[in-house]
Amino acid sequence: MTKKNLIKLALVQHTCHDRQSDNQEKLTSALATAAAQHVDLIVFPELHNHPYFCKITNPDYFNLAESIPGPTTEYFAKLAKHYGIVIVTSVFERRTAGLYHNTAVVLDSDGSYAGIYRKMHIPDDPGFHEKYYFTPGDTGFKPIQTSLGTLGILICWDQWFPEAARMMALAGAEMLIYPTAIGWDQTDSDEEKNRQLQSWITIQRSHAIANGIPVACCNRVGIEQDSHITTEFWGTSFIAGPQGEILTISDSVTSELIISELDFSNNEHQRRIWPFLRDRRIDAYDNLNVRYLGKNGGN
Amino acid sequence: MTKKNLIKLALVQHTCHDRQSDNQEKLTSALATAAAQHVDLIVFPELHNHPYFCKITNPDYFNLAESIPGPTTEYFAKLAKHYGIVIVTSVFERRTAGLYHNTAVVLDSDGSYAGIYRKMHIPDDPGFHEKYYFTPGDTGFKPIQTSLGTLGILICWDQWFPEAARMMALAGAEMLIYPTAIGWDQTDSDEEKNRQLQSWITIQRSHAIANGIPVACCNRVGIEQDSHITTEFWGTSFIAGPQGEILTISDSVTSELIISELDFSNNEHQRRIWPFLRDRRIDAYDNLNVRYLGKNGGN
Numbered sequence: 001m002t003k004k005n006l007i008k009l010a011l012v013q014h015t016c017h018d019r020q021s022d023n024q025e026k027l028t029s030a031l032a033t034a035a036a037q038h039v040d041l042i043v044f045p046e047l048h049n050h051p052y053f054c055k056i057t058n059p060d061y062f063n064l065a066e067s068i069p070g071p072t073t074e075y076f077a078k079l080a081k082h083y084g085i086v087i088v089t090s091v092f093e094r095r096t097a098g099l100y101h102n103t104a105v106v107l108d109s110d111g112s113y114a115g116i117y118r119k120m121h122i123p124d125d126p127g128f129h130e131k132y133y134f135t136p137g138d139t140g141f142k143p144i145q146t147s148l149g150t151l152g153i154l155i156c157w158d159q160w161f162p163e164a165a166r167m168m169a170l171a172g173a174e175m176l177i178y179p180t181a182i183g184w185d186q187t188d189s190d191e192e193k194n195r196q197l198q199s200w201i202t203i204q205r206s207h208a209i210a211n212g213i214p215v216a217c218c219n220r221v222g223i224e225q226d227s228h229i230t231t232e233f234w235g236t237s238f239i240a241g242p243q244g245e246i247l248t249i250s251d252s253v254t255s256e257l258i259i260s261e262l263d264f265s266n267n268e269h270q271r272r273i274w275p276f277l278r279d280r281r282i283d284a285y286d287n288l289n290v291r292y293l294g295k296n297g298g299n
Numbered sequence: 300m301t302k303k304n305l306i307k308l309a310l311v312q313h314t315c316h317d318r319q320s321d322n323q324e325k326l327t328s329a330l331a332t333a334a335a336q337h338v339d340l341i342v343f344p345e346l347h348n349h350p351y352f353c354k355i356t357n358p359d360y361f362n363l364a365e366s367i368p369g370p371t372t373e374y375f376a377k378l379a380k381h382y383g384i385v386i387v388t389s390v391f392e393r394r395t396a397g398l399y400h401n402t403a404v405v406l407d408s409d410g411s412y413a414g415i416y417r418k419m420h421i422p423d424d425p426g427f428h429e430k431y432y433f434t435p436g437d438t439g440f441k442p443i444q445t446s447l448g449t450l451g452i453l454i455c456w457d458q459w460f461p462e463a464a465r466m467m468a469l470a471g472a473e474m475l476i477y478p479t480a481i482g483w484d485q486t487d488s489d490e491e492k493n494r495q496l497q498s499w500i501t502i503q504r505s506h507a508i509a510n511g512i513p514v515a516c517c518n519r520v521g522i523e524q525d526s527h528i529t530t531e532f533w534g535t536s537f538i539a540g541p542q543g544e545i546l547t548i549s550d551s552v553t554s555e556l557i558i559s560e561l562d563f564s565n566n567e568h569q570r571r572i573w574p575f576l577r578d579r580r581i582d583a584y585d586n587l588n589v590r591y592l593g594k595n596g597g598n
Contacts, residue, residue, distance in 0.1 A: 121578045140583055143593075150593070160575050162461030162509055167586045172593020195542045199508045202543050206505030209498045210461055243494045244501050276459050277591070279420045284439055287466045288587045292576070294442075294449070294471020 015222035081111030165207035314521035380410030414443035464506035
């Protein structure tokens with residue numbers, strides 16, 4: 001397969017409906033729209049098949065999990081081939097009885113499985129009980145080779161960890177992609193909500209900057225409720241270039257497709273201007289593998 | 300000594316004059332102004348004694364270096380004690396013949412030497428020939444204990460490396476401080492200049508966010524020329540809180556003092572809301588100590 005440098009990337013900022021078939025239909029329609037616009041790569045949000053079930057801990061929800069390959073990946077693999085588009089899909093993966101992951105699957109434009117990434121950093125916060133459902137990933141931070149290039153797929157909570165982005169870049173990723181489901185606690189003030197949103201955009205842009213590669217983040221949008229836990233997914237999906245510059249960005253309420261062109265050959269230019277990889281002090285980074293070194297009284 | 304949680308921090312965004320005595324006078328006057336405003340901690344920009352000599356490689360410029368303790372640190376140690384202010388100063392350090400560092404020195408409010416940090420990541424770019432002058436630091440990423448708390452002092456180019464910020468935080472730093480001398484190549488377009496400035500602000504804010512601690516960056520300002528190499532130092536010194544939110548920020552042309560209050564006890568709150576330190580995958584970070592793992596053809 002020949003690698004393209006200039007690719008057209010689409011993100012499907014998606015509001016989840018209760019029925020899986022409705023979500024599938026909506027993503028299929030987005031795929032057709034993207035194909036009509038000659039998109040090469042399309043990204044769906046994290047766990048796009050269902051409303052965000054991690055709002056509460058309920059053993060019944062393990063019934064939502066499926067294998068890889070399984071119904072979702074087979075369905076989208078056929079469409080990837082049909083349209084000749086690389087698809088980044090997201091699956092609640094049942095690996096065996098009692099062993100589940102939050103997994104991204106990359107389907108290449110010939111319908112083949114390019115690779116999977118199992119979410120490595122698992123959150124657990126009020127309304128986001130992921131440690132109950134997902135075993136931390138064991139794929140490590142290995143980018144996935146596709147016909148379009150080498151994609152560093154990470155998932156949501158990973159976006160807060162510069163370590164994850166760096167390791168993907170050091171392993172050859174030409175861009176970073178974050179399927180995401182993040183939102184506001186509606187009891188927070190507007191000021192706090194804005195600080196959280198700005199923090200989230202800022203840290204992801206910083207991964208582009210530190211590593212000299214583009215970053216794309218595809219978030220869920222809309223208000224979802226379960227047992228009186230309400231989450232307002234904040235959308236704001238975006239694509240940034242290798243200087244962290246925003247190329248396109250959505251708002252926090254609209255279900256929509258956003259599209260941008262990326263030229264991976266810009267990465268080389270950017271890394272020549274700011275050659276951070278040249279200067280990493282790998283002789284002095286041992287403490288990155290340590291939990292904590294400060295005093296107990298330290299913050 | 301009793302540790303304060305609420306501290307008043309000042310940054311001296313400084314235009315350098317040719318004569319060291321003029322620069323010293325200006326910083327002394329800034330210190331008096333800060334003292335009148337009950338500042339607890341003051342930060343000077345990187346290598347504030349002289350115009351930025353690394354624009355070219357000239358062995359005569361090694362004459363600008365001095366020992367630690369030496370004239371600069373002794374001078375400011377006396378003032379630290381006089382005003383009861385913790386000072387972060389910056390010295391072109393002569394360690395012995397042929398061995399020089401770019402070093403920050405923290406002088407405590409009783410005039411004692413709290414500690415030094417030798418710049419670990421050394422840049423070398425057109426107009427910034429630091430690898431010629433400075434041996435990479437051997438202090439490691441150890442924060443410095445002061446009467447005000449534990450300060451993670453880093454210097455300029457370090458600001459692009461999330462590894463440095465993380466290790467300071469893991470070693471107990473309650474805030475990050477970057478004395479800096481960064482500027483524009485005047486031949487770049489306004490669009491490129493703006494992208495560079497935004498990248499620089501963004502990545503430093505991201506260190507606050509990733510680590511749940513405030514960040515302060517004190518940059519030089521003004522246009523300096525040497526042998527037809529002109530650099531426009533872009534100022535824009537700022538102080539950000541533990542969500543990366545900007546508390547105060549300067550512009551790109553003014554020589555001025557900016558001041559903000561910081562409450563280190565906010566760090567604990569922030570880290571409870573977003574508990575990233577809980578979830579670091581230290582079992583999977585070995586590759587952070589590696590130079591590169593991708594293919595040669597990879598970007």
